[in-house]
Each structure stands twice: as C-alpha cells, then as structure tokens.
Amino acid sequence: MADHAGGIKLSNHASLRNPGMSLDLSWVMDVRVNLSATERRVATLPGRRTVKKDAQAAWLLKAVTCIDLTTLNSDDTPERVKRLCAKAMNPVRPDILDALGMGSRAIATGAICVYHRYVGTAVEALGDSGIPVAAVSTGFPAGLSPHHLKVKEIEASVADGAKEIDIVITREHVLTGNWSALYDEMTEYRAACGDAHVKAILGTGDLKTLRNVAKASLVCMMAGADFIKTSTGKEGVNATLAVTLTMLRAIRAYEERTGIKIGYKPAGGISAAKDVLNYQFLMKEELGRAWLEPDLFRIGASSLLADIERQLEHHVTGAYSALNRHPIG
Numbered sequence: 442m443a444d445h446a447g448g449i450k451l452s453n454h455a456s457l458r459n460p461g462m463s464l465d466l467s468w469v470m471d472v473r474v475n476l477s478a479t480e481r482r483v484a485t486l487p488g489r490r491t492v493k494k495d496a497q498a499a500w501l502l503k504a505v506t507c508i509d510l511t512t513l514n515s516d517d518t519p520e521r522v523k524r525l526c527a528k529a530m531n532p533v534r535p536d537i538l539d540a541l542g543m544g545s546r547a548i549a550t551g552a553i554c555v556y557h558r559y560v561g562t563a564v565e566a567l568g569d570s571g572i573p574v575a576a577v578s579t580g581f582p583a584g585l586s587p588h589h590l591k592v593k594e595i596e597a598s599v600a601d602g603a604k605e606i607d608i609v610i611t612r613e614h615v616l617t618g619n620w621s622a623l624y625d626e627m628t629e630y631r632a633a634c635g636d637a638h639v640k641a642i643l644g645t646g647d648l649k650t651l652r653n654v655a656k657a658s659l660v661c662m663m664a665g666a667d668f669i670k671t672s673t674g675k676e677g678v679n680a681t682l683a684v685t686l687t688m689l690r691a692i693r694a695y696e697e698r699t700g701i702k703i704g705y706k707p708a709g710g711i712s713a714a715k716d717v718l719n720y721q722f723l724m725k726e727e728l729g730r731a732w733l734e735p736d737l738f739r740i741g742a743s744s745l746l747a748d749i750e751r752q753l754e755h756h757v758t759g760a761y762s763a764l765n766r767h768p769i770g
C-alpha cells in the first residue's frame with residue numbers, strides 16, 4: 442500500500458536553511474490580499490478534492506509524520522509528557538500498521554511540542570528516536586514578556602536540547618505597522634536559536650486582516666524564520682484555510698524571490714482527519730509535493746492523532762472504535 446500512497450513517499454528530505462535577507466519595506470507595503478477570491482478558493486476545496494480508501498490511508502499516514510504532537514496545558518506534568526513521547530514514537534497501533542502493509546516501516550510524528558519546563562523530560566524520553574523536541578517560547582502564548590527574557594528563554598530551551606523553537610511574535614508590531622520592530626525581534630530570536638530551527642507563530646487570529654497576515658509572514662521570513670506558523674492554539678480563532686492560503690502564497694512569493702523554501706505549520710483546533718486532508722491538498726496545490734514532507738510541513742495538534750488512528754482502524758476493520766481507545770497523553 443505504501444507506494445499506492447497517492448504518489449506520496451514517507452521519506453524526509455533536507456532543504457536549505459533560510460539565511461534571511463534585509464528588510465524590504467517596499468515589498469511589504471506592496472502586499473495585497475483579495476479577500477473574496479481567497480474565500481472562494483478555500484470554500485470550494487472540501488467538496489472538490491477528495492481521496493478514498495488506500496490513498497486516503499496513505500495521506501493520513503503522511504499527516505502523522507508531520508504532526509507536532511503537542512501538550513501546552515497549565516496542568517501538564519512530566520508523566521503526561523512522557524506518555525506523549527511514547528505515543529510520538531509509536532503513533533499508530535502496530536496491528537493497524539500491519540494491516541496497512543506498513544509493518545516494517547518506522548512511523549513517528551514530526552516532533553513533540555511542549556513548554557520549556559518539559560524540554561529536558563521530552564529529550565530524555567525520546568532518547569535516540571531522532572524525534573526533535575520543539576519548545577514554545579518568547580512568553581508564549583501572548584509574547585509580552587520583557588524582550589531580554591524572551592531571548593534568554595530561547596537560549597535555555599536550546600541548552601536543554603530543543604531542536605526547534607516556536608516563538609510568538611509581538612502582535613502589537615503588526616497592529617501598529619512597526620515592521621522594522623518585528624524584523625528586529627525576529628532576527629534576534631533566530632540568532633538566539635543557533636542551529637535550532639525557528640518557527641514564527643503569527644497569532645493570526647489577533648492580526649485583524651489577511652493583509653496583515655501576509656505582511657507579517659513576509660517580514661518573519663526576511664528575518665530568517667525557518668517556518669511560519671498560524672497560531673498558539675490559544676487565540677479566539679486559530680488555523681483556518683483562508684489564513685493558510687494567504688501564508689502559503691507569501692511562502693511562494695518568498696521562494697520566487699529568494700529560491701528558499703520556508704515551512705508552514707497550521708496549529709490550533711485541527712482535530713479531525715478530514716480537516717487535515719484539506720490542509721494537505723492546499724499545500725500540494727499551492728506549493729507542490731515538497732511541502733507534504735515534515736521538513737516543510739508540520740501540523741500543531743494535541744488531539745488530531747487520535748482521530749487519524751481511528752480513521753485508519755476503520756479503514757482496515759470497517760468499524761469505528763471509540764475515541765478513548767486511542768489515548769494520546
């Protein structure tokens with residue numbers, strides 16, 4: 442079945458890291474987003490594009506490898522984080538994988554995503570699995586801590602072994618049009634990350650307009666972001682297809698100008714397998730197959746994996762099990 446995967450391979454491939462560029466304010470100010478065209482484009486997606494049976498199972502397995510399996514709760518504990526890590530290393534039950542003909546293929550999630558406090562716990566629990574630990578940072582979720590403490594927080598997570606840092610931008614810089622302040626803070630965050638990859642969380646639900654989303658995306662990429670990410674999961678509105686289309690087109694424009702591929706991470710409220718397929722279709726249609734791989738696509742989600750596993754079980758047995766048979770954390 443693996444090669445029936447709608448042409449999708451379950452392999453990783455490296456891409457060049459974004460070196461960033463000088464802030465090009467005229468490019469930022471020229472950005473336009475056609476709201477009604479964006480809404481029309483995404484409205485047609487769910488009905489128009491679909492995959493079934495083995496092909497759907499293959500797309501869902503691919504989605505599993507792109508999940509940043511996340512716990513970001515005020516009642517997190519080391520035990521919960523360890524259980525999450527165990528799930529990240531074995532995200533789909535072996536009997537389901539066997540039935541899908543994937544028995545000998547290793548499947549793992551893209552990363553584990555936790556608060557700084559649990560980076561060390563996760564690094565130890567994941568051992569030599571190769572699964573990176575991502576730390577949310579810079580005063581997540583509001584991003585309003587003193588700047589020097591935000592930089593120190595990044596450094597502390599890198600020192601504890603985080604290979605990816607999910608920073609939150611200061612939304613005020615976007616809302617007041619202070620693009621040089623956004624560029625400067627992002628540049629400093631990128632420098633503090635060193636070899637760790639940096640995902641810039643825009644908090645799109647706070648940014649008021651898609652034009653602001655597009656401008657913030659561009660500025661963060663100019664300042665060296667490896668990924669741009671929609672949301673913390675804590676805003677009133679988190680990932681949407683309209684925001685996704687806007688950010689993917691910014692990624693495309695940046696690649697056209699610089700030749701550099703930037704990753705994309707929708708996050709917050711993505712909990713159903715059928716929804717993740719729409720994100721995958723949009724990635725492939727707007728940017729191409731390279732963006733279906735975990736080095737360029739991550740899905741920030743705490744409960745999506747349970748529904749994907751349930752859909753895969755349905756695919757192999759013909760019956761749905763209760764969600765509580767697919768525990769995550």
Ligand SMILES: O=C[C@H](O)COP(=O)(O)O
Nearest residue numbers: 674708709710741742743
């Ligand atoms: O970055 C990841 C999000 O915080 C997860 O949000 P979720 O709990 O709605 O899946």
